[in-house]
Amino acid sequence: MYEMDWSSIPGAIPLLFKGLLITFEVTITAIVVGIVWGTVLAITRIGPNKILAKLAAGYVNLFRSVPLVMVILWFYLIVPQGLKAIFGDDIGDIRLTSALVAFALFEAAYYSEIIRAGIQSVSRGQVSAGLALGMTQWQTMRLILLPQAFRNMTPLLLTQAIILFQDTSLVYVIGLSDFFGTAYKVGDRDGRLVELLLFAGAIYFVISFSASLLVKRLQARFVK
Amino acid sequence: MIEIKSVSKWYGEFQVLTDCTTTVQKSEVVVVCGPSGSGKSTLIKCVNGLEPFQSGEIIVKGTSVGDPKTNLSKLRSHVGMVFQNFELFPHMTIIDNLTIAQEKVLGRNKEEARDKGMKFLDRVGLKIQAPKHPGQLSGGQQQRVAIARALCMDPICMLFDEPTSALDPEMINEVLDVMVELAKEGMTMMCVTHEMGFARKVANRVIFMDHGLIVEDATKDDFFGTPRSDRAQQFLAKILQH
Numbered sequence: 001m002y003e004m005d006w007s008s009i010p011g012a013i014p015l016l017f018k019g020l021l022i023t024f025e026v027t028i029t030a031i032v033v034g035i036v037w038g039t040v041l042a043i044t045r046i047g048p049n050k051i052l053a054k055l056a057a058g059y060v061n062l063f064r065s066v067p068l069v070m071v072i073l074w075f076y077l078i079v080p081q082g083l084k085a086i087f088g089d090d091i092g093d094i095r096l097t098s099a100l101v102a103f104a105l106f107e108a109a110y111y112s113e114i115i116r117a118g119i120q121s122v123s124r125g126q127v128s129a130g131l132a133l134g135m136t137q138w139q140t141m142r143l144i145l146l147p148q149a150f151r152n153m154t155p156l157l158l159t160q161a162i163i164l165f166q167d168t169s170l171v172y173v174i175g176l177s178d179f180f181g182t183a184y185k186v187g188d189r190d191g192r193l194v195e196l197l198l199f200a201g202a203i204y205f206v207i208s209f210s211a212s213l214l215v216k217r218l219q220a221r222f223v224k
Numbered sequence: 225m226i227e228i229k230s231v232s233k234w235y236g237e238f239q240v241l242t243d244c245t246t247t248v249q250k251s252e253v254v255v256v257c258g259p260s261g262s263g264k265s266t267l268i269k270c271v272n273g274l275e276p277f278q279s280g281e282i283i284v285k286g287t288s289v290g291d292p293k294t295n296l297s298k299l300r301s302h303v304g305m306v307f308q309n310f311e312l313f314p315h316m317t318i319i320d321n322l323t324i325a326q327e328k329v330l331g332r333n334k335e336e337a338r339d340k341g342m343k344f345l346d347r348v349g350l351k352i353q354a355p356k357h358p359g360q361l362s363g364g365q366q367q368r369v370a371i372a373r374a375l376c377m378d379p380i381c382m383l384f385d386e387p388t389s390a391l392d393p394e395m396i397n398e399v400l401d402v403m404v405e406l407a408k409e410g411m412t413m414m415c416v417t418h419e420m421g422f423a424r425k426v427a428n429r430v431i432f433m434d435h436g437l438i439v440e441d442a443t444k445d446d447f448f449g450t451p452r453s454d455r456a457q458q459f460l461a462k463i464l465q466h
Contacts, residue, residue: 128274129311133325133377134301143324147315 008190009199012182019182020203022096026103026168026178031161033104038111043141045116056112063109069170075102076174095176099168107164114160118153119145155219162211166204179203225250225381225412226271231280233266233436240266241277242436248381251410255423258433259459264416265308267433268383271414272296272303285380301329304374304382308389310366312358312373318345319354322373330377337376344372348402364395371402381412388419420463424448432456 009016044056063071079098122145130140150157169180177185180200187196226248233241240263248254256264269275271282273289273296282289287299312321322341326332332340345351348368350361358366367387374382384403388396400422407413407426417423423430423444430447432440432455440447440456451457 123309123311125307125309125311126313128269129305129307129313131274131297132272132300132303132305132307133373134297134299134329135325136297139328143328144313148313151315 002194004195005192006195006199008186008192009195012186012190012196015186016179016182016200019177019179022177023165023168023179025096026099026171027161027165029100030103030107030164030168034107034111034164035115035157037104037108038115039146041108041112042115042119045112046119060109060112063106064113068106068167069173071106072099072102072170072173075099075105095171095174099171099174099176103164103168107160110160111157114153114156115149118149118156121152122148155215158211158215158218162208162215165211166208169204225252225285226414227281227283228267228271229281229283231267231270231277231282233263233270233275233277240436241270244280244433244436244438246431246438246441248412248414249428250412252428253407253411253413253415253426254429254431255427256414256416256431256433257418257420257423257459257463258439261435262433263436264431264433265385268385268414268416271383272300272305274305297329301325301377302380304371304377304379306367306370306374306382306384306387308386310358310363310370310390312366312370314358317355317357318350318361318369321358321369322376325373326376340376341372344375345369347375348372362395363391364398367391367395367399368402371399371406375406379411381414382406384413384415384417386416386418388417418463420448420460432459434459 041056041060044052045060047053075098076095079101080094083094083097126144126148127140130144131137135143168178171178172181172184175181183196183200184193187193190196228244228246231241231244232239244263244267246254256268258264266275270277271284271289273294277290280290284299284303287294289296289299312318313324316324319338319341322345323334323337326337326340327334342351342354345354348371350365350368350372353361353365353369358369361369371387387403388399391399396419400419403413403415403422404426415422415427427444429441429443431438432447432451432453434455439453440451442451447456448460451460
């Protein structure tokens with residue numbers, strides 16, 4: 001029978017905490033950039049310019065049809081070349097940068113679909129009402145459509161954020177020490193892989209589950 | 225005030241408006257009626273450019289609506305419109321519904337916009353509802369707020385697109401009362417409605433549309449007395465039975 005030994009965890013807490021910060025950094029950057037860029041994509045896709053709309057649709061379909069792990073690896077291979085071309089050889093740790101870029105661009109594709117559905121969930125009459133009051137297209141979008149759209153889709157955006165939080169663990173393929181990566185390394189170092197991975201899993205569970213409970217409560221409030 | 229000259233409109237192959245011509249003078253109240261699908265809502269939406277049209281011309285107080293050089297937003301800010309489904313902004317309070325366009329479109333400051341908003345809310349009898357959200361109001365109340373919202377912009381004329389069609393019967397009158405009062409004050413109004421009682425009370429002229437055509441354009445007395453077209457007679461007979 002395998003004897004559990006949790007003694008290596010307390011000493012590794014500072015290291016694990018640093019990893020958790022990386023996880024949060026990737027998650028939050030991807031949420032913020034993903035929503036902003038996703039909104040631009042969504043508006044472009046339903047906008048009047050057919051060529052831009054096609055390009056945006058192509059972008060979304062491309063990223064949604066490719067496994068995330070592959071995108072992370074692609075950007076790990078591409079971003080350094082780009083950065084080196086711009087800043088020379090002194091570019092520091094490119095693993096974090098490339099992960100941030102990969103997640104932000106990848107998530108934008110998913111967010112743009114949620115946002116597009118959100119925008120389309122607001123009735124056409126609301127746009128007419130805004131325009132009829134003399135608002136410009138842009139004012140109507142900004143003051144009338146988007147606030148309602150974001151309200152309608154907040155639960156979905158948050159749910160996507162929770163999935164994203166878990167998906168960030170995939171950065172282990174480029175050797176970035178996020179929470180999962182750190183737990184793995186510590187476990188490997190001390191020969192306590194099972195304990196460390198169980199512990200990491202528990203932390204992921206607690207964070208994700210509390211967040212989804214929060215979403216449920218928010219949802220109940222919005223429906224009211 | 226509003227001149228509609230030979231306006232035609234197609235959705236692809238389907239012609240929704242055929243050579244529509246009419247005018248609305250200053251302080252005149254014109255009621256547009258007709259069976260559903262006759263193009264009356266489409267026509268009224270062409271007046272403030274919410275619906276484009278392919279041929280003909282609409283001139284609102286000297287400005288051509290169909291002209292691509294026309295600043296439509298500016299034109300619309302002076303033309304009030306009331307919709308069938310109210311279209312209040314559900315994410316804002318009642319008072320914010322009334323002030324947002326005053327501030328963002330007309331550039332009025334907060335106090336000025338608020339004062340004006342409260343004044344018109346009071347006029348439609350809903351001053352105490354100011355801090356509520358549209359969802360907390362009845363349909364009739366929402367439509368009165370929508371009228372107040374349009375009035376806040378100091379419109380030169382008002383367009384009503386079936387303002388009472390989405391209302392429960394007991395709420396229709398509270399909205400019609402507000403409209404009658406407006407008409408009596410000399411507001412220029414173009415109203416798409418089936419409320420013949422309203423038409424009898426305040427309309428100067430009645431336009432009857434069918435299949436995208438203006439079939440009858442007559443003074444109120446002529447229209448209710450002896451409509452010339454068979455189609456209008458049939459329509460009136462049906463609608464007055466209720």
